[in-house]
Every structure is written in C-alpha cells, then in structure tokens.
Amino acid sequence: MDDDHLIALLLEARRVNIAVWGEGDDLRVRSPHEQEHPLISQLREHKPDISAFLRGLDQRIRRGQRWLVVAEQRLTAAGRPDDQQVETMLRNLDQWDNLDSLVEPRHCPIGSTGCDPDSPVLCRSCGR
Numbered sequence: 234m235d236d237d238h239l240i241a242l243l244l245e246a247r248r249v250n251i252a253v254w255g256e257g258d259d260l261r262v263r264s265p266h267e268q269e270h271p272l273i274s275q276l277r278e279h280k281p282d283i284s285a286f287l288r289g290l291d292q293r294i295r296r297g298q299r300w301l302v303v304a305e306q307r308l309t310a311a312g313r314p315d316d317q318q319v320e321t322m323l324r325n326l327d328q329w330d331n332l333d334s335l336v337e338p339r340h341c342p343i344g345s346t347g348c349d350p351d352s353p354v355l356c357r358s359c360g361r
Contacts (some may be wrong), residue, residue, distance in 0.1 A: 234282045240328075242279065243286075243335050246272050254337035255287035290335060291342040297329040298343060298352050305353040326354065333357055 234242075246253050251272060252263040260280050264270055276283060304322050308314045333342065333356050341347050341358040348359040 234279050236286065239279065239282055239286050240331060240335070242272070242275060243283070244331060246276060247334060251276075252337055253283065253287075253335075255284055258284060260284045260287070287335075290332060294329065294332050294336070294342040294356070295344070297325065297332065298349055298354060301326060301329060301354055302349060302352050329354055 243253055246262075249270060249272065250265050251270060252261075253276060254261050260276070260283055262273060262276055264273060301322075304318075304325065308318060308322060311318065333354075336342050336356070336358075339358055341356050343349065343356060343359075348355045
C-alpha cells in the first residue's frame with residue numbers, strides 16, 4: 234500500500250477514535266467501539282506496511298520540518314512568490330500536519346530539544 238493510502242487509512246482510524254501505534258515491530262490498535270469496526274480489518278491487512286510507516290514517521294516529520302523552514306525562507310525572500318510556490322508550500326504544510334497528528338503516543342517527533350524555533354510549524358507537543 235502506498236504512503237498516501239496508508240496516511241488516509243490512519244487518519245480515518247484517528248477520526249473514528251481508533252488509536253494506532255507501533256511498539257517495536259508490533260502494531261497496537263485500541264478501539265472504543267463495542268463491535269469490531271470495519272477499519273480494524275483493513276489495519277490488520279496492512280499491518281506490515283503500517284508498522285514500517287510508523288517506524289519511519291518521526292524521521293519523515295523531521296525532514297518535513299526542515300523542508301518547511303527552507304521553503305518559508307525562500308517564499309519570504311521572493312517578495313511576491315508565484316501561486317505554484319505557495320500551493321506547494323501549503324500542500325506540504327497540510328501533509329506535515331497530517332503526519333504529526335499520527336504521532337502516538339504523543340511526543341515531539343523532532344527530538345529531545347523540541348521543534349526548530351525558526352520553523353513555520355510546531356508539532357502538537359511543542360505547540361501546547
């Protein structure tokens with residue numbers, strides 16, 4: 234399953250209050266639903282892909298924050314950026330926020346010192 238579909242599946246699980254997180258090579262799922270929710274079978278079906286994705290999530294968020302810092306500096310330096318530059322920045326900002334929403338258990342994915350203070354975004358842990 235490609236990343237876009239994995240992200241969509243995990244976001245949908247989050248939307249219906251199904252918590253998904255990795256513990257080592259294991260995938261943990263907690264659901265408040267009395268009966269098994271249909272998403273749980275999809276999560277099980279894609280367990281290896283989801284586990285691998287979640288293991289790399291913090292690193293991906295760190296790379297994304299670095300990209301956003303550089304992109305924001307370029308937009309600012311450009312004075313009046315073109316629509317495509319702004320659209321790319323907004324699309325990546327939205328994707329970064331989606332990825333950050335999947336961090337479970339909640340912690341700063343950037344590291345022990347927290348998010349880059351020059352970043353146009355802060356993770357949910359540092360933004361509290």
